[in-house]
Amino acid sequence: MAKxxxxxxxxxxxxxxxxxxxxxxxxxxxxxxxxxxxxSPVDDIKEFTGPVDIGLIxxxxxxxxxxxxxxxxxxxxxxxxxxxxxxxxxxxPAMRNGIPLQECFDEAYTEGxxxxxxxxxxxxxxxxxxxxxLLDRVYPCSEVVKIDYHLxxxxxxxxxxxxxxxxxxxxxxxxxxxxxxxxx
Amino acid sequence: MVSAxxxxxxxxxxxxxxxxxxxTILLDENNKVTQARLHIVEFRxxxxxxxxxxxxxxxxxxQRLCGICPVxxxxxxxxxxxxxxxxxxxxxxxEKMRRLMHYGQTFQSHALHFFHLASPDLLFGFDxxxxxxxxxxxxxxxxxxxxxxxxxxxxxxEIIKATAGKKIHGTGAIxxxxxxxxxxxxxxxxxxxxDQMMEWCRGALKIAVDYTVxxxxxxxxxxxxxxxxxxxxxxxxAMDLYHGNLRAIDKDGNKIIDQxxxxxxxxxxxxxxxxxxxxxxxxxxxxxxxKGWYRVxxxxxxxxxxxxxxxxxxxxxxxxxxxxxxxxxNLTMAYHWARMIELLHSGEKIKELLNxxxxxxxxxxxxxxxxxxxxxIIEAPxxxxxxxxxxxxxDQVTMANLIVSTTSNNEPMNLAVQKxxxxxxxxxxxxxxxxxxHVEVAIRAYDPCLSCATHALGQMPLTVTLEDQAGxxxxxxxxx
Ligand code: SF4
Numbered sequence: 001m002a003k004x005x006x007x008x009x010x011x012x013x014x015x016x017x018x019x020x021x022x023x024x025x026x027x028x029x030x031x032x033x034x035x036x037x038x039x040s041p042v043d044d045i046k047e048f049t050g051p052v053d054i055g056l057i058x059x060x061x062x063x064x065x066x067x068x069x070x071x072x073x074x075x076x077x078x079x080x081x082x083x084x085x086x087x088x089x090x091x092x093p094a095m096r097n098g099i100p101l102q103e104c105f106d107e108a109y110t111e112g113x114x115x116x117x118x119x120x121x122x123x124x125x126x127x128x129x130x131x132x133x134l135l136d137r138v139y140p141c142s143e144v145v146k147i148d149y150h151l152x153x154x155x156x157x158x159x160x161x162x163x164x165x166x167x168x169x170x171x172x173x174x175x176x177x178x179x180x181x182x183x184x
Numbered sequence: 185m186v187s188a189x190x191x192x193x194x195x196x197x198x199x200x201x202x203x204x205x206x207x208t209i210l211l212d213e214n215n216k217v218t219q220a221r222l223h224i225v226e227f228r229x230x231x232x233x234x235x236x237x238x239x240x241x242x243x244x245x246x247q248r249l250c251g252i253c254p255v256x257x258x259x260x261x262x263x264x265x266x267x268x269x270x271x272x273x274x275x276x277x278x279e280k281m282r283r284l285m286h287y288g289q290t291f292q293s294h295a296l297h298f299f300h301l302a303s304p305d306l307l308f309g310f311d312x313x314x315x316x317x318x319x320x321x322x323x324x325x326x327x328x329x330x331x332x333x334x335x336x337x338x339x340x341x342e343i344i345k346a347t348a349g350k351k352i353h354g355t356g357a358i359x360x361x362x363x364x365x366x367x368x369x370x371x372x373x374x375x376x377x378x379d380q381m382m383e384w385c386r387g388a389l390k391i392a393v394d395y396t397v398x399x400x401x402x403x404x405x406x407x408x409x410x411x412x413x414x415x416x417x418x419x420x421x422a423m424d425l426y427h428g429n430l431r432a433i434d435k436d437g438n439k440i441i442d443q444x445x446x447x448x449x450x451x452x453x454x455x456x457x458x459x460x461x462x463x464x465x466x467x468x469x470x471x472x473x474x475k476g477w478y479r480v481x482x483x484x485x486x487x488x489x490x491x492x493x494x495x496x497x498x499x500x501x502x503x504x505x506x507x508x509x510x511x512x513x514n515l516t517m518a519y520h521w522a523r524m525i526e527l528l529h530s531g532e533k534i535k536e537l538l539n540x541x542x543x544x545x546x547x548x549x550x551x552x553x554x555x556x557x558x559x560x561i562i563e564a565p566x567x568x569x570x571x572x573x574x575x576x577x578x579d580q581v582t583m584a585n586l587i588v589s590t591t592s593n594n595e596p597m598n599l600a601v602q603k604x605x606x607x608x609x610x611x612x613x614x615x616x617x618x619x620x621x622h623v624e625v626a627i628r629a630y631d632p633c634l635s636c637a638t639h640a641l642g643q644m645p646l647t648v649t650l651e652d653q654a655g656x657x658x659x660x661x662x663x664x
Contacts, residue, residue: 012226016251016352022300023351025338026331032320042300043318044621046196065225092248096229104229109457109464115231115572115585116450118464119473120457128460130208130223155251155352184350 004053004169007038009073011066012093012138013059016155017084018042021056023158031162034169039076048076054168055080057147060090061139065132074145079168081149083161085183087141088150094138101134149174154183190218193609195620205632207623209605215612220605222598222627224463231584239265239575240359242584246571247353249588252296254353255289255344256564256589259426260571263560265359267447268575270552277545278361284537285347285356286426286562291381291530292340293565294482294523297631298388299333302520305625306395311618332384339374339381343534346370361549371538378535382496385531389500389524396521403517405607407600407626410435410514412468412478413487414592415568416561419443421490423529425563431488432468432478437512440468446561449570455587465594466587477595480567481630482522487512494536497529516600519629564589566631590632600626 010018018041022028038052039045055077061067074080085091096104107113109125141147151160160180167174190213196206210219230249234242243261247254259282266274274282300319307326308317315321323330341351346366348354356362396403412435416428430444430452441452455464456473467476478484486505492498504521507513513522537543559572567589574583604626609619 012228014248014251014254016248016254019251019352022296022337023341025341026334028334029323029330032323037318037320043320044314044624062228063226092245093228095233099229099233104232107232107235108227108229114235114574114583116454118455118457119467122459124459125457126459126462128223130206130221130225130460131462132225134227154248158351184353184355 003034003036005038005049005051006035006040006054006056006165007048007052007073007077008040008042008056009058009069010041011057011059011070011087011141012062013084013086013091015058017056017058017086020084020153020155020158021161024162025158027162031165034166048072050076052077053079054165056083057081057087057141058083059086060094060141061135061144062093063132063134067135067139067144070141070144079148080145081151081164082141082147083151083156085152085154087147088152089140090138091154094140097137101136152181152183156180157182191215193615193620195623205627207601207627209609209623211610215610215615217602217605217610220598220602220623221460222594222601224461224594227462231586234573234581234584237581238579239268239573239581240579242573242581243357243359244353244355246584246586249586251352253289253293253564253566255285255348256562256569257571258348258354259286259357260560260562260564260569261573262357262359263427263562264558264571264573267558267560268555268573269359270554271360271550272552273550274361275545275547275550276542277365278548278550280537280540280542281347281362281365282357283426284366284534284543285344285354287530287533287537288340288343288347290340290425290526290565291534292337292344293631294527294530295333295336295340295388297565298392298520298523298527299329299336301631302628303329303333305621305628306391306520310622310625311616314617317621332387336381336384336388339377343374346374358549360551363548365546365548366543368544371543374534374538378531378538382528382531382535385524385528386496389521389528392521392524393503396517404515407516407604407629408514409516409596409599409603411596411599412440412471412476413484413512414468414478414480415485415488416446416563417443417489418493422493423485423489423491425485425526425530427562430561430568433488433512435512435514437487437510440471446570447559449559449561450572450585453570453587455591461594463591463594464587466592467595478592479596480589480592481519481565482526483513483519484567485563486522486525492525492529494529494532496532497525500525500528516596516626516629519631523631566590567592590630593630593632597627597630597632600629 039048055073082088164174191211193209243258246261247257304317345351348356414432417431418424418428431442432440454469455466467473492501557574569589570587572585576582604623608622
């Protein structure tokens with residue numbers, strides 16, 4: 001029987017949740033016995049090769065591209081899991097939600113910013129068609145598509161990710177002890 | 185914009201790097217490359233949204249820019265806040281605990297980059313089958329090497345946990361010091377394995393050296409170009425990843441600036457805004473945007489320093505410099521070699537620190553006269569990192585400026601992309617996946633961290649439509 005497939009992606013996240021996956025350390029060698037990786041930033045598979053059993057999402061949605069990728073994950077993954085607080089509720093990037101975009105924009109790119117002067121002779125901010133449009137705020141994944149499981153933490157401890165994955169792959173209920181469910 | 189007779193190739197997402205980027209290559213009707221760019225497509229807005237936050241919160245907050253080297257942001261913010269609280273000299277325990285954290289971080293990050301991300305290209309070839317060109321492929325073909333990579337990263341992560349409290353996004357460094365010391369039990373655990381780690385460091389360095397030497401004809405021109413180089417150095421010119429003053433040299437090794445105090449960084453460096461990337465383009469102010477851009481990271485640091493203060497890494501540095509007769513090395517692919525010299529250096533530093541009884545001291549925090557402004561620089565695994573804050577009398581941040589390492593490599597990475605596109609893709613009739621991976625190999629040499637490079641907030645105005653899976657519009661919002 002073919003092994004189940006796992007796909008992962010980082011949307012508006014810091015890659016810390018992906019690093020937490022790697023923090024399962026040598027168990028990663030066991031993990032690759034249980035599953036095959038599909039689309040993921042850890043390999044060079046850039047598009048889904050077909051249906052996938054489990055999808056892990058790091059980060060919320062801060063631009064249209066994030067939304068597109070998330071919808072693509074929903075379409076291809078039987079089980080979709082939000083990992084980490086950014087995916088679950090927007091996390092630290094959502095701290096911009098209470099601030100008008102124009103202000104954030106001015107502080108980054110215009111000569112009138114509070115920080116040291118930038119060199120911007122044309123006075124334009126990044127606006128190339130290659131740059132995906134920003135959303136008005138950072139959205140939790142569950143506001144965009146249906147999410148089946150949420151694994152909290154910033155990032156979730158490696159043991160949390162491991163226990164949950166192994167439970168799902170071996171058809172057992174996900175039972176996480178209290179210490180494994182926390183932000184910090 | 186792509187005109188009618190142009191073709192566009194997009195590589196998206198750039199993989200086996202941290203963060204979010206894409207490459208666009210424009211071709212004319214004869215498949216000649218007319219433009220090649222690396223775009224940073226994300227933004228965060230940290231500089232704006234930390235305004236108003238209490239200053240002591242910043243070291244734990246800003247590290248969420250980047251989960252691959254959170255320690256660098258954690259420590260750089262803490263160092264800037266040391267200036268704010270007037271802690272001009274930390275206690276030996278605090279300073280050394282932070283250094284141990286930092287070398288642990290460099291150790292894990294360099295090991296991760298080399299074994300997990302870059303080695304598939306070096307071991308299997310740039311155009312090897314996608315199915316094996318990843319760390320799992322490495323594990324299948326070279327199981328010993330994969331285990332080494334995993335165990336070295338683990339060792340560094342455990343050091344971070346012992347010094348910062350957590351492997352990712354720790355809380356150890358606080359304004360004016362540190363909140364824990366190293367117990368004897370923790371120390372002995374690390375000492376037990378350090379010799380094995382050093383052995384593996386030597387092995388990894390050898391792989392990088394042998395690879396570069398054996399493939400010199402291919403790697404020497406690969407994405408290469410002359411550039412200035414920048415890093416901090418100790419007062420005596422030694423490599424120091426945790427603390428020092430700025431030095432920049434030109435392609436021949438002549439000093440452009442030297443021993444510039446971190447507080448004055450904004451007098452020597454300016455950032456340029458370009459419309460097609462959220463990431464800015466820094467340059468040395470006195471040379472201007474055309475000539476003032478520079479490289480940072482392992483290659484720059486090994487080029488810039490006068491010597492390394494640990495014996496094995498210094499030997500390795502001398503061998504590295506001998507290849508270019510003591511002049512700076514300007515080869516993009518030499519980053520891998522330089523990175524492994526630093527891996528060895530970090531191992532030596534960790535060993536030295538573990539044997540220092542100051543780590544068991546319990547004088548952890550100092551305070552002094554409060555200031556309203558502070559800047560700090562640290563050498564993150566990927567290069568020079570700048571944090572700069574102003575704090576008001578209510579302890580709230582009023583200004584934040586961050587120049588993250590990868591930002592400084594923005595121009596160099598774009599040049600490397602252009603060069604590889606010209607040399608390997610231009611005029612080729614059939615452009616294969618393997619050829620496109622060549623472009624990514626050049627980007628990967630810089631070990632960019634594209635998530636932390638995107639702290640700035642971007643484009644306005646916009647309309648957003650939120651749809652469900654069936655394509656029904658759930659919500660439409662405009663910002664103007
Ligand atoms: S939840 Fe935390 S670790 Fe995960 S992506 Fe967000 S900030 Fe990074």
